[in-house]
Amino acid sequence: MTFFWSSWITLISFGCWLFILGVLLFVLKYKPDVEEDGTTGHEYDGIREYDKPLPKWWLVIFFGSIVWGVAYWVFFPAMFPAHWNGIATVEVDGETVPWTSKNELFSELESNNKVFTDNFEKSILVKADAAGATATLGTLNELQATMRRSENPPADLQTKIDEKVAELAPYVEKLSENPNALKVGSRLFLQNCSVCHGSNAKGATGYPNLTDNDWLYGGEASNILTTLHNGRIGGMPAWRDQIGEDGVRAAAEYVLSLSPNNGSKSNGELDQTLVNQGEAIFKQQCALCHSESGKGMISAGAPNLTDNIWLYGGERETVRNTLRYGRAGVMPQWETKLGNERIMLLAAYIYSLSDKTGKSPEAAPVTAAATQPVATEEATAN
Numbered sequence: 001m002t003f004f005w006s007s008w009i010t011l012i013s014f015g016c017w018l019f020i021l022g023v024l025l026f027v028l029k030y031k032p033d034v035e036e037d038g039t040t041g042h043e044y045d046g047i048r049e050y051d052k053p054l055p056k057w058w059l060v061i062f063f064g065s066i067v068w069g070v071a072y073w074v075f076f077p078a079m080f081p082a083h084w085n086g087i088a089t090v091e092v093d094g095e096t097v098p099w100t101s102k103n104e105l106f107s108e109l110e111s112n113n114k115v116f117t118d119n120f121e122k123s124i125l126v127k128a129d130a131a132g133a134t135a136t137l138g139t140l141n142e143l144q145a146t147m148r149r150s151e152n153p154p155a156d157l158q159t160k161i162d163e164k165v166a167e168l169a170p171y172v173e174k175l176s177e178n179p180n181a182l183k184v185g186s187r188l189f190l191q192n193c194s195v196c197h198g199s200n201a202k203g204a205t206g207y208p209n210l211t212d213n214d215w216l217y218g219g220e221a222s223n224i225l226t227t228l229h230n231g232r233i234g235g236m237p238a239w240r241d242q243i244g245e246d247g248v249r250a251a252a253e254y255v256l257s258l259s260p261n262n263g264s265k266s267n268g269e270l271d272q273t274l275v276n277q278g279e280a281i282f283k284q285q286c287a288l289c290h291s292e293s294g295k296g297m298i299s300a301g302a303p304n305l306t307d308n309i310w311l312y313g314g315e316r317e318t319v320r321n322t323l324r325y326g327r328a329g330v331m332p333q334w335e336t337k338l339g340n341e342r343i344m345l346l347a348a349y350i351y352s353l354s355d356k357t358g359k360s361p362e363a364a365p366v367t368a369a370a371t372q373p374v375a376t377e378e379a380t381a382n
Contacts (some may be wrong), residue, residue: 185349254278
């Protein structure tokens with residue numbers, strides 16, 4: 001709030017308080033002339049007016065409310081809140097800070113989170129034979145707190161954080177076999193992830209299916225943890241300006257030839273001339289990310305183009321549009337929103353959903369399994 005508005009509100013509050021107090025004191029001091037019977041001489045419809053003192057209980061409450069109001073202004077930033085923090089404090093992130101509604105919220109969230117983490121360690125980790133994660137979580141929390149507080153964090157601090165996150169992977173695998181952990185993880189998924197990936201985790205157009213075994217960044221527990229902690233930013237560049245419309249059509253035809261059923265049964269027969277032309281374009285422009293075989297690269301988040309799993313669809317025109325205009329997608333990071341313990345439970349649930357048979361389905365919905373909602377480096381959104 002600006003100084004003008006905070007001072008304006010403060011002056012109005014003081015003005016109202018002084019006006020009401022002044023009226024009350026005036027009434028208390030004012031003594032009207034009364035008759036011998038104690039009345040003021042005013043009479044209306046047979047009712048005579050007496051001059052009786054205000055009830056003491058009412059005066060106590062009234063003056064008490066004024067005292068309480070003054071005390072509130074002192075304890076909390078009510079007077080010139082842009083410049084006066086008050087004398088009340090709360091604990092946030094281990095530090096004593098002035099009271100504000102924001103700091104009070106953070107303090108209550110930390111208190112509630114403490115209850116959650118204690119139950120997580122005692123009721124879930126121990127029963128899942130994953131108590132060893134407690135020490136790693138403690139170190140990870142300290143490193144993350146240092147990162148948040150540092151204006152210029154050490155260059156290797158993020159690397160240390162990533163290493164600790166990776167150390168949690170074996171415990172995530174254990175949690176994925178624990179019914180209580182999966183129950184909590186499913187709730188977290190419904191609350192935070194289902195809006196993109198669907199309540200059944202099978203995704204939608206542009207949002208990956210998390211129940212198959214096709215992963216852009218890898219489906220191991222460590223990969224899922226990394227994605228949830230740091231998020232993913234995917235980008236498939238537009239190629240229309242570089243290769244032209246003819247090149248787009250040729251490259252799309254070649255990509256369709258790599259996939260079973262030519263991407264989609266609705267595509268019909270492929271144009272072999274375009275396929276041959278597209279192969280040269282693919283090896284020159286696309287193989288860097290998708291590899292010459294078209295099987296993609298987990299390190300780049302580039303999808304496998306040789307299966308029949310399509311994030312945006314395997315229809316000919318859809319593939320052409322991907323090449324013409326590119327695709328872009330963001331999987332948000334959840335580290336600051338959920339915290340390490342909840343991310344472990346969420347990762348365990350997602351890991352439990354994945355098809356670990358190693359067989360890539362020949363036919364699938366128009367989705368692709370990954371840890372981000374939109375594929376990256378994706379020539380065909382596969």
